[in-house]
Amino acid sequence: MIELLSKGAEAEIWKGKWLDLEAVFKVRKSKPWRHPRLDKMILETRTVKEAKIMYDAFNAGIDVPYIFDIDLQRYTIVMEYVRGVTLKNVLNKKEDKVYELCEELGKIAAKLHMRSIVHGDLTPANVIIRENGKLCLIDFGLANFSNRIEDMGVDLHLFLRALESSFALIAEKCFDSFVRGYAIMDGYKAVLEKVKEIRRRGRYVLERRLVAKL
Amino acid sequence: MHVLGIESTAHTIGASVVSEKGIISNVNSVYIHPKGSGIHPREAAIHHSEEGPKVIKEALRNAGIDINDLDAIAISLGPGLGPCLRVGATLARYLSLKFSKPLVPVNHAVAHIEIARFACKASDPLVVYIAGGNTIISTLVDGRYRIFGETQDIAIGNAIDYFGRVIGVDYPELINVEKLAMEGKEIYELPLPVKGQDVSYSGLLTAALKLVKEGKKLEDVCLSFIEHVYATLCESVERALAYTGKKELLLTGGTARSLILKEKLKYVAQEHDASFAVVPAEYAGDNGAMIAYTGFLAFKSGVRINVEESYVKPMWRIDEVDIIWHTN
Ligand SMILES: Nc1ncnc2c1ncn2[C@@H]1O[C@H](COP(=O)(O)OP(=O)(O)O)[C@@H](O)[C@H]1O
Numbered sequence: 001m002i003e004l005l006s007k008g009a010e011a012e013i014w015k016g017k018w019l020d021l022e023a024v025f026k027v028r029k030s031k032p033w034r035h036p037r038l039d040k041m042i043l044e045t046r047t048v049k050e051a052k053i054m055y056d057a058f059n060a061g062i063d064v065p066y067i068f069d070i071d072l073q074r075y076t077i078v079m080e081y082v083r084g085v086t087l088k089n090v091l092n093k094k095e096d097k098v099y100e101l102c103e104e105l106g107k108i109a110a111k112l113h114m115r116s117i118v119h120g121d122l123t124p125a126n127v128i129i130r131e132n133g134k135l136c137l138i139d140f141g142l143a144n145f146s147n148r149i150e151d152m153g154v155d156l157h158l159f160l161r162a163l164e165s166s167f168a169l170i171a172e173k174c175f176d177s178f179v180r181g182y183a184i185m186d187g188y189k190a191v192l193e194k195v196k197e198i199r200r201r202g203r204y205v206l207e208r209r210l211v212a213k214l
Numbered sequence: 215m216h217v218l219g220i221e222s223t224a225h226t227i228g229a230s231v232v233s234e235k236g237i238i239s240n241v242n243s244v245y246i247h248p249k250g251s252g253i254h255p256r257e258a259a260i261h262h263s264e265e266g267p268k269v270i271k272e273a274l275r276n277a278g279i280d281i282n283d284l285d286a287i288a289i290s291l292g293p294g295l296g297p298c299l300r301v302g303a304t305l306a307r308y309l310s311l312k313f314s315k316p317l318v319p320v321n322h323a324v325a326h327i328e329i330a331r332f333a334c335k336a337s338d339p340l341v342v343y344i345a346g347g348n349t350i351i352s353t354l355v356d357g358r359y360r361i362f363g364e365t366q367d368i369a370i371g372n373a374i375d376y377f378g379r380v381i382g383v384d385y386p387e388l389i390n391v392e393k394l395a396m397e398g399k400e401i402y403e404l405p406l407p408v409k410g411q412d413v414s415y416s417g418l419l420t421a422a423l424k425l426v427k428e429g430k431k432l433e434d435v436c437l438s439f440i441e442h443v444y445a446t447l448c449e450s451v452e453r454a455l456a457y458t459g460k461k462e463l464l465l466t467g468g469t470a471r472s473l474i475l476k477e478k479l480k481y482v483a484q485e486h487d488a489s490f491a492v493v494p495a496e497y498a499g500d501n502g503a504m505i506a507y508t509g510f511l512a513f514k515s516g517v518r519i520n521v522e523e524s525y526v527k528p529m530w531r532i533d534e535v536d537i538i539w540h541t542n
């Protein structure tokens with residue numbers, strides 16, 4: 001018995017059984033608007049990379065779904081099914097515990113970054129709150145190995161922007177809580193500075209001049 | 215009620231009159247840069263100051279309205295190039311004082327969205343606004359156009375135009391690069407920098423230009439470049455559609471004239487059960503009508519600005535503007 005959990009931008013998420021365990025099948029989809037060769041290149045690279053990074057994060061003691069299997073013919077990763085609700089769902093309800101959860105997520109982001117892993121899509125939809133209350137990070141589809149402050153800054157920037165765009169009223173307080181957790185990392189201040197810079201850059205830059213200098 | 219709108223943020227000086235009946239005139243004059251170079255703000259500003267008064271007179275004449283019968287003057291105060299913005303702002307302030315007409319500030323990016331919503335009758339769209347200076351994926355949430363994705367460095371239109379100028383194609387570079395791409399066969403792997411919902415094009419541009427230098431077949435480099443650029447954008451759009459759950463996708467801005475991208479975005483919308491609309495060509499590039507129309511909406515909702523406070527804002531962000539004329 002297999003059930004479609006979500007039809008995301010990149011992949012379909014199916015719930016089923018692997019051996020006797022509840023499992024999630026993350027199946028990357030071909031995109032009709034991509035050139036077929038580019039499409040194949042992207043699907044392969046991303047499937048392998050996602051699995052590799054999840055495995056590394058797992059070994060670093062970060063809570064991510066356990067990987068059961070990889071099927072490169074079908075661009076599929078088989079992993080543990082994590083019972084719980086996403087952080088996005090909880091934010092929608094604006095309960096008080098969201099601030100604690102954001103702080104906890106800040107700590108997790110710091111741990112990832114200390115292991116030179118950047119998530120690449122750190123949004124509330126990609127965090128599952130397990131039934132025991134612990135946070136499990138999912139969707140490493142855009143993750144990378146990187147030591148660059150810039151890439152770490154992008155993680156924070158994306159989280160902040162997701163908050164601002166969907167939960168404008170509590171965004172600031174949530175992000176402050178996140179930063180409180182994130183501060184366990186040495187050098188976190190440099191990353192925060194970078195976030196400011198990224199935001200400034202995204203603001204309407206006088207592009208034509210910028211390009212003239214390229 | 216009649217509102218005159220004036221646009222002069224970059225290469226276009228435009229004027230238009232909008233009333234309850236809709237857009238009743240739209241006159242635009244575009245500064246064409248010399249081959250091989252980008253827009254030069256001061257040259258463009260000279261063009262605008264020469265053409266501005268003519269464009270305004272013609273817009274009023276085509277609308278069959280005397281300037282005394284206007285109810286307000288809307289002006290695009292940013293974002294854009296300082297020297298260009300100042301030409302339009304000066305004209306608007308002068309007319310506002312001389313004929314005692316209220317002045318209405320309009321954000322250029324908001325105007326690109328509003329004109330597309332109007333022309334395509336979109337009620338609650340996810341908007342892709344792409345142009346020489348902007349790459350923004352946005353939708354209205356809590357009274358502001360919130361940004362779900364944007365470029366972290368250069369805009370998509372700019373990346374393509376710059377690439378086109380280096381390889382030596384004529385204006386409009388976008389269309390000519392695409393035509394070359396349609397003849398390409400080989401795809402080279404280039405960086406695909408999707409950062410969550412954001413995009414970034416400078417690395418991709420540099421890598422593509424390197425292939426040109428290495429003497430790879432131009433058509434193939436164009437194909438690889440265009441495919442990567444659009445794959446990156448489509449992916450961000452997809453993520454935004456998935457994240458927001460919007461069922462309408464709306465494409466606006468100068469780069470909306472692309473021949474290839476429309477087809478790709480149509481597929482993206484289909485996959486997410488969303489409808490897809492593209493702003494009509496006449497309102498794709500910068501134009502007076504979008505300013506007049508947005509000014510009309512704003513004026514009706516009570517938006518005004520004192521002449522003394524009507525500074526131009528070259529960096530005015532879309533999400534700083536309160537959108538009080540839509541209910542959703
Ligand atoms: N291991 C898992 N256990 C439980 N639910 C999951 C798991 N992986 C994904 N999901 C659910 O599917 C959704 C989409 O998965 P995700 O990996 O984020 O794919 P996408 O790239 O489409 O965002 C998640 O928000 C979550 O609700």
Ligand SMILES: [Mg+2]
Nearest residue numbers: 008125126139
């Ligand atoms: Mg996800």
